[in-house]
Amino acid sequence: MTVPTREDADHIVISGMALEAPGGIDGPASYWSMLADAREVLGPLPRDRGWPIEEMLSLSRLDGWGGMRDVGGFLDGAAAFDPGFFGIGQREALATDPQQRVVLRVAWKALENTGTNPGAVEGEEAGCFVGTMPSEYGPRGAEVNEYSGHRVVGLGTMSAAGRVSHCLGLTGPSVTIDTSCTSALTALHLAAGAVRAGECDWALAGGATVMGSPLYFYEFAKHNALSADGHCRSYADDASGTLWGEGAGFVLVEKESRARRMGHRVYGRLLASAQNHNGKGRPILEPRVDAQERLVRKTIELAGIDPADVGMIEGHGTATRVGDPVELTALQNTYGVAGSAPLVGSVKSNVGHPQAAAGVLGLIKVLLAGRHGRIPPTLFSGNPTTRVDWDRSELRLATELRPWEPRGGVRCGAVSAFGASGANAHAIVAMPVDEEADNV
Structure with a gap:
């Protein structure tokens, strides 16, 4: 690490x-x-x-x-x-x-x-x-x-x-x-x-x-x-x-x-966060692979980590036919090509799309997963979209409750959010193992 x-x-x-x-x-x-x-x-x-x-x-x-x-x-x-x-x-x-x-x-x-x-x-x-x-x-x-x-x-x-x-x-x-x-x-x-x-x-x-x-x-x-x-x-x-x-x-x-x-407990260290915008050229509601790629690469660079150490990605995952494949492609082109094999999911499958609160509910999900040492499943993920080529990388959907093994005493996770305004946001957090597992 x-x-x-x-x-x-x-x-x-x-x-x-x-x-x-x-x-x-x-x-x-x-x-x-x-x-x-x-x-x-x-x-x-x-x-x-x-x-x-x-x-x-x-x-x-x-x-x-x-x-x-x-x-x-x-x-x-x-x-x-x-x-x-x-x-x-x-x-x-x-x-x-x-x-x-x-x-x-x-x-x-x-x-x-x-x-x-x-x-x-x-x-x-x-x-x-x-x-x-x-x-x-x-x-x-x-x-x-x-x-x-x-x-x-x-x-x-x-x-x-x-x-x-x-x-x-x-x-x-x-x-x-x-x-x-x-x-x-x-x-x-x-x-x-x-x-x-x-x-x-x-x-x-x-x-x-x-x-x-x-x-x-x-x-x-x-x-x-x-x-x-x-x-x-x-x-x-x-x-x-x-x-x-x-x-x-x-x-x-x-x-x-x-x-x-x-004397506060530390749920996680915010290694980096970043935001950008899609720019013009396409309808404002349409997500952009290139913009999401740039954002993820920038966040990884700011965090100063090996992206292969990221074990969990809490994505945006709105279940739209356009948005999900764009997001997954951007993750494959960044974490995937760098040798990362994270489990990807979205809490929206449990609670629906909480709009302005989406990012913080996703962040808290990652922090709790790191603290408990387990990655929760994403519902309906047994039949992943065929609109992306899953053989391109080791990224996979979180289909069941899985152990999250730390690397060097730390679990690293990422969280994304993308907006209808064309705005994009990404963050990377690290949860030290010595802070894990008490009641929260």
């Missing part, structure tokens, strides 16, 4: 985590149980959000539209919120996008996961970087109603990070990010850079998606890109389209020296 040791560099590390995911998953322990047990945690479309369910399920009758199923990955506790606990009035809470409410709750739990009292960090020079996307929650802003005046900071994409910083009293950089489905990994990249540059002592980084409207169901039905059978079959030959979901996750990033000094 060429991974620097603790004495060689003061790494950026991940020392806290929290998440909420479909199926009642409210933390790392239940998340890992779902992954290890290979469970699909989907459910019917929500009936308590005022969505036109009958119209949605009839979209295929319209000329040029694809159909959709009565299924998705929805948070059980999306509407649960104690405004008084976070110092928010009842009317303001109702006007506040549910994404902000979930972000506050999960950020609080991420601090508790480190052993930190969230009520005792006021005044600390700490940052908050949150990825979100528009959710179309609530009434139109350009009208007179009882929530007027509260919505200026209640919109999900405007002030999610500011909500957290204000609630906790953090005085470092506070940034809300929308790079589509790469938002959470972009947040991680920016947070790590801020800590590395001394802009803050530590930072919370993550993302959240709660669908205030069925906007993306309509958009992707028009593109005929929704799953035809109600499953998100990442990288499978019978994949027919993506399946929307929700989720939220946060990690705490800081320098390793601070983590050790504070």
